[in-house]
Amino acid sequence: MQRKGLDDNIEKLKNEMLIMGSKVEKAIENSIDALKKQDIELAEKIMKSDDQIDNYELELEEMCTRLIATQQPVAHDLRTVIVISKLATDLERVGDHASNIAKMVIKIGKEPLIKPLIDIPRMNDIVIYRLRESLKAFIEQDVELAHKIAKDDEEVDLLDEQILRELLTFMMEEPSTIRQATSLIFISRFLERIGDHATNICERVIYMSTGDWDISY
Amino acid sequence: MSENVKIEIKDLNFYYDDFQALKNINMKIAENEITALIGPSGCGKSTFLRVINRMNDLIDHTKVKGEVIIDGQNLYSSEIDVVELRKKVGMVFQQPNPFPKTIFDNVAYGPKIHGEKNKNNLEQIVEESLRGAALWGEVKNRLYQPALDLSGGQQQRLCIARALAVKPEILLMDEPASALDPVATAKIEELMAELAKNYTIVIVTHSMQQAARVSNETGFFLMGEVIEYGETGKIFENPNDQRTEDYITGRFG
Numbered sequence: 001m002q003r004k005g006l007d008d009n010i011e012k013l014k015n016e017m018l019i020m021g022s023k024v025e026k027a028i029e030n031s032i033d034a035l036k037k038q039d040i041e042l043a044e045k046i047m048k049s050d051d052q053i054d055n056y057e058l059e060l061e062e063m064c065t066r067l068i069a070t071q072q073p074v075a076h077d078l079r080t081v082i083v084i085s086k087l088a089t090d091l092e093r094v095g096d097h098a099s100n101i102a103k104m105v106i107k108i109g110k111e112p113l114i115k116p117l118i119d120i121p122r123m124n125d126i127v128i129y130r131l132r133e134s135l136k137a138f139i140e141q142d143v144e145l146a147h148k149i150a151k152d153d154e155e156v157d158l159l160d161e162q163i164l165r166e167l168l169t170f171m172m173e174e175p176s177t178i179r180q181a182t183s184l185i186f187i188s189r190f191l192e193r194i195g196d197h198a199t200n201i202c203e204r205v206i207y208m209s210t211g212d213w214d215i216s217y
Numbered sequence: 218m219s220e221n222v223k224i225e226i227k228d229l230n231f232y233y234d235d236f237q238a239l240k241n242i243n244m245k246i247a248e249n250e251i252t253a254l255i256g257p258s259g260c261g262k263s264t265f266l267r268v269i270n271r272m273n274d275l276i277d278h279t280k281v282k283g284e285v286i287i288d289g290q291n292l293y294s295s296e297i298d299v300v301e302l303r304k305k306v307g308m309v310f311q312q313p314n315p316f317p318k319t320i321f322d323n324v325a326y327g328p329k330i331h332g333e334k335n336k337n338n339l340e341q342i343v344e345e346s347l348r349g350a351a352l353w354g355e356v357k358n359r360l361y362q363p364a365l366d367l368s369g370g371q372q373q374r375l376c377i378a379r380a381l382a383v384k385p386e387i388l389l390m391d392e393p394a395s396a397l398d399p400v401a402t403a404k405i406e407e408l409m410a411e412l413a414k415n416y417t418i419v420i421v422t423h424s425m426q427q428a429a430r431v432s433n434e435t436g437f438f439l440m441g442e443v444i445e446y447g448e449t450g451k452i453f454e455n456p457n458d459q460r461t462e463d464y465i466t467g468r469f470g
Contacts, residue, residue, distance in 0.1 A: 003467040072426055074453045075462045211455025 006071045013063055013084050014139065017091070020056035021135045024091045025128060027053065027098035028194060032124040034105045035187065036117060046102040053095035060088035076208070083208040087138065090197045090204075094131065097190040104183040104190075114170055114177045120184065123159045123191045130156075131194065134201035143209045150202035150217040156195040163188040223248035223387065223417040224269060229283035231264055231273070231441075238264045240441040242283070246434075251409060251418045253428035253449065256438035257464065262421045265438065266389050269419065270306040271299055287387070304331060307380030311392040313372035315364035315379070320347075320356050323364045323375055327383040342382050350378035351408045370401025374408065381412075388412065390420040394427065406431050425465050429453045437461045 027046055034042040064085040067073065073081050130149050137146040167181040199217050206214050224246040231239035239261045246252050254262040267273045269285060271292060285292040292302060304327075315323050324343040325333075333339055343360070347353040352374040356367070364375055373393060380388060390409075394402040409418055409431050422428050428435050429449060436446040437458075445452065445461040456462045463469050 006467070074425065074429070074465050075456055077466050078454065 006067075006073060006077060009063075009067050009071065010073075010077065010080055013060065013067070013081070016056070016060055016063065017084055017087060018135065018139065020053065020060065020088065020091050021131075023049075023053055023056065024095045024098065025131060027095055028101075028124065028128055028131075028191075031098045031101035031105065032121060034102060035108075036121065038105070038108065038110055038113075040106055040109065043102040043105040047099050047106075050095055050099040054092060057088045057092035061085055064088075076211075079208045079211065083138075083204045086204050087201055090200050094194050094197050097194050101187050101190050104187050108180055108183050111180065114174075114180055114184075115166075119159050119163050119166075120188060120191070123156055123163075123188065126152075126156055126159075127191050127194045127198065130198040131201070134198045134205065137202060137205045138208070141205070141209045143206055146202040146205040146209075147214075150199050150206075153195055153199050153217060156192055160188050160192040221248035222246065223287065224419075225284075225286040227284040227286065229265075229268065229281070229285065231261075231268060231282075232280040233276070234278045238441050239268070242443050244436060244443060244446055246417065246419060248417050249413055249415070250433040251413050251420060251431055252434045252436065253432035254419065254421045254436050254438060255423075255425065255428050255464070257469075258423075260438040261441040262436075262438045263391055266308075266391055266419060266421050269387070269389055270303055270308055272308070274299065304383045305385055306387045306389060307383065307385035308389040309373070309376050309380055309391070309393045311395055313369055313376050313396070315367070315372050315375050317363070317365060319361045320364045320367070320375060321360040324378050324382045327379060331383060343378075346378040346382040347375075349381045349412070350374045351404065351411070352378055368401070370397050370404060373397060373401070373405060377405075377408065377412075385416065387417045387419070390418065392421055392423060395423060402427075425453075437464060439464070 027049065030042060030046050033039070034046065064081050067081055068078075130152060133145060133149045136142070137149060164185055167185050170177045171181045203213065203215055203217060206212070222245045224244075226242050226244045226246075229239055229242040230237065242265065254265065256262050264273065268281060269287075269292075273279045273281070281293055283293075287302075287305070290297065316326060318326070321343055324346050325339045328339060328342050333342070344353060344357075347356060352371060355371060356375075364372065367375060373396075377388075377393075394405045397405065406427065409420070412418060413433075420428075420432065432449045434447065435449045435452045437444045437452070437456075437460075439460055445456055445458045447457075452461060453465060456465065
């Protein structure tokens, strides 16, 4: 086993994954930005750039498979490679959600919003923070941080619930809002799903660092 | 680990003159399982293997303390018949070492010196042993040709057949595949899995992948000590001791 070769390759994998992470993060940010500004052009751009994120996933998967085939990593090295391959899938799904949000933005179009956006941007901030911290926990192998971020899932779930309840009352009072309200409910749900992926990432970081799965979150 | 302990090692210490090669080893080796011993050169794993069949008796100035208990009997008690013991504990070495005799005579050699004279019985033992070593099909038509005409991989399986011929219960293998090509290695590994149904196997190997592939339990030796001993999957996925991790990931050794 060539230790140096293995270390270099794992480093490369980590870097590649972080680049993917930042692209995904940008995509979420942009999608909510597009919603706030009702910027259809930006939304279309996000949907197009999803292919790029998908390619990152494929590339990472390939690199992981190649590394396992040629270097036969074990113990912490093996867990790192396996976790990176799983994280790539998580991030790809997050990218899909950003793209789905953009799709909703296009659907809403330029029609006036039924209410000012408050909870969705808040949710967005929390979700991006959690995603960023989960990746930080990965890079720094910070198990404590991973536990902390994994635990923090509740606020997003509550906001999602709250948004649903609020929009339901809108729809009951004024059926003409149903179309837009449904889109907003979807957006809220997509953000909630992104939060779940951040939790997944934390669980995988805990496994990578300790060798034990903690899926209590 | 399976329920039955075949070999129990208690407080084992071993010395070459003043040099202590094994330090306070305690291990329970399970019956009908494959136990792999790994560790850097000079860590004591081959010495340990030889302690299990008292091969070290042949080396001057060595001293053993502690107990090696096979089926409830301490190997190092004075009542043990070493010849009987070696019959129970077969050994296969790194370099295939067939006798310069025919294939048949190589396998029949052990039973003969243990007193088997009946030709029919010997023929039966030779066939059974060669079948057990997955070599019968390749050599059944040339049993009376020189064993040294066989390929390296075949020679190694012949050595396994020779070990099986005296009906041992334990097989000790000291890097049995390190001199073989990948195909012959794969055959030996398959054979080990098959043999583990009826024998208790302890293998010393320098190949991490081989230990990971073939064994149920793995013991990591370092400077005469057992640093970690446990289920193979666990050792290679998440070892408890940092030194084990460093060794299997190639950080030292």
